[in-house]
Amino acid sequence: RTEISKARRALIEELSELSFEKYKSLKEHPKFLPYLERMTTLKFYSQAKVGSRPSKRNISKKLSLSDLRAISYVGSWAQLKQNIPGYFGLGTALNKLADSGHLNELEDLYMEVPLFKTLINNSMMSLTKCYFELTSYMQSNPEFKEFWEILYQEYLLSKEMILKITGMSTLMEGEQVSRKSILIRDEIVRPLLLIQHYALQMLNSGADPDNHKVYEKLVVRSLYGNINASRNSS
Incomplete structure (x- = not known):
């Protein structure tokens, strides 16, 4: 059993609060x-009927935060290849602590505290599964381009800071088998995701109303394939 000192515990708590x-x-x-x-x-x-309960708690109302369910919420970010619940905020928190002189302490935490190392490694896996190129078309969307950029910048910062505190040159450098497995599966499902996002764009644009049901079916069927290939949602 590894005892965590008060100073290290305080640093982890500060990281948690910032994140x-x-x-x-x-x-x-x-x-x-x-x-x-x-x-x-x-x-x-x-x-798609991949969960035991509806995709949101109250299907009769406009979506609210309290309506969100874990499977559909986390899974939707995974389908985007953005995996936001797995790391968002971590990069900002690590960067702030590093800027305030705690970089060496963060490096030591990763090397010496199993709990902290596991947390970082889990986020590293989520980052490895990201592929923001898939949704880069959103950069030209007048309504969502700024929001997409917020997500993308935190992804870049989280990746940068994790590599910095772990001393790695690539994500999951110490878990090559798992890393290769993720990359191989991603290559397999990427065509499905491209089809899915084409269908989503057609549905959102309303450009082809006669085939609305066809596009919906494309989205749902692509969900099955990606969920089965991904093993977990984040």
């Missing part, structure tokens, strides 16, 4: 819920 505040600010962003409703597969999870 939570960043994540909380994202959930409070005015585009957070519209983004989930319109740019993700959230509303299609009930059709």
